[in-house]
Amino acid sequence: MSDPVIKGWCPGALRPMMSGDGLVVRIRPRGGRLTPEQAKGIAALSAQYGNGLIDLSARANVQLRGVTEDAHGPLIEGLAALGLIDETTEAESRRNIVVTPYWQDGDGVQEVVRSLAKALGQPDAPQTPGKFGYVVDCGNQPVLSETSADIRIERGPGGVLLVRPDGVGSGAEATQQTAARLALRLAEWFLETGGAPDGRGRMAAHLARGARQPKLFTEIPALPRASAPAPVPGPLPLGYLVGFEFGQMAAETLSVLAESGALRITPWRMILIEGAKQAPAIPGLITDPADPMLRVTACTGAPGCPQALIATRPLARALCASLAPADRLHVSGCAKGCAHPAPSALTLVGRAGGAIDLIRNGTAADTPSRTGLSPATLTATPALLTETQDAP
Ligand code: SF4
Structure with missing residues (x-):
């Protein structure tokens, strides 16, 4: 098995990263907030120059996927007109700031x-x-300790x-x-x-x-930093917090959200709609705090990531209902574990040939407790996820 490629840098808007579905163009909203005009503009640019899919990152950034090399220049012009582009690639890279959404x-x-x-x-x-x-x-209140x-x-x-x-x-x-x-x-x-x-x-x-x-x-x-409970969608004093399956939405969803107010982008792959008392009734939002998809993380996986050894998201969707109530599941296309570098109760990692390893209470790079699983085995025997003892 070849080791995953560690690039040591994150994509930006001025320095996008090539992925399996085209360039990933990552926008760093100033102050962690998009005005309604900026959010609508990003949605329109995603539909025009990307593949219409928008990700939220763990650093509270917004990224457009599926951008061709030819479309990158006009896209940057459009983003600059919205006030979303830094003066230089170096300045963009340094402005790596996560802001409390509260x-x-x-x-x-x-x-x-x-x-x-x-x-x-x-x-x-x-x-x-x-x-x-x-x-x-x-x-x-501190909320970014994690x-x-x-x-x-x-x-x-x-x-x-x-x-x-x-x-x-x-x-x-x-x-x-x-x-x-x-x-x-x-x-x-x-x-x-x-x-x-x-x-x-x-x-x-x-x-x-x-x-x-x-x-x-x-x-x-410093004050002791107690871990704040994981935020869940719902009403808050400052607005309404909404989640998205795998932190990804369609451009149209972002455009409709912008009609409800300015948007605060959180590092929890959720958006706080400023001042909103309820979430708009549109598909693609997670508004139920008990939705098990909130406890599932999966990277882009195959075919969107060239390093992926398995398709992550269909497997994550198939398994989410089988999770024990407090467990979190991370499905990673390879040992790099981009979507969730921290330990998780359950981590499934793609290996060469499409096999899957199960790691308990660890990261995607840790030693597995079960190896050589397949999507079919896992979906047919979800008890593999909840059993407390692994087979020798
Ligand atoms: S963890 Fe997922 S997104 Fe990251 S390199 Fe591996 S397959 Fe690609």
Whole structure:
């Protein structure tokens, strides 16, 4: 079996990635929010230049699929007219920011995001690796503790604003005016101290290897970060949260959603419709918090991904009703596990020849407890997923 190809960078709009169904063009909404005009515009561009399918990513981005090389230029022009394109590929790559979707006017979150985005757009901003990212989680309640990031802007004791390197329990006190500057200082320190020796690297791994963060970032202890319960669709004080099967929707769905209000893109592959009291009655939305599809993750798989060894989504659909109530299932087309890098109660991984391995409480790269399964075996014997002991 050949190992999956690790590219070490994520697609953007200006630097799209080729997939099995054409270019993947990933848009980073500013402040984690699309105005109705932007959302409608993206839907129209997806239908015109892509294959009409739109994904939500775990970094709260929106990606268009099925774009041809010839269509990329006109698509970028259209996105630029909507205010969705950065000045350079490097600036786009650096502006890797996930924002709490629960920000409110007056809580300072959007001000911090704007100043951070502006600082990262400067030509002399630290050129961190492609996957290096930030979360701005300084709203009333932390909700991004489980979202991958290298630098975290959050609230510390007494509500103080804190800039913290991922992987340690302390950070530097900040204000709305200084948070971006401190975050970039930390990114510079990461590069200067060898955090990305071959152009790749993450903050937590750098610290785990023994790097000591600058003294300034040891002064304020972080608050214990209890895991927030997984968000579910439904009404919220700020609007209505809706989910999508595998985080994917048709362009028409996005267009109709935009008629209900501005859209906050979440890292949970859901959208918060600002101010909405109910979800529009259109196909393709998950609005039932008990829908088992909310506990299923599956990457694009075959045929959309050239590395995929199995078709993931039909199998995930077939098995979702068989899951034990609290279990989460991740179906991965190969050992790379792009759709869910973290451990899952159940992970099915495609292997050479179309065989499937089952991993319990691990990631797609972990040791399987069962090997050589097939889609037919799994769908005919779903008890394989719920049994507590695997056959020797
Ligand atoms: S995990 Fe899925 S999407 Fe990622 S490379 Fe493998 S098959 Fe492709």
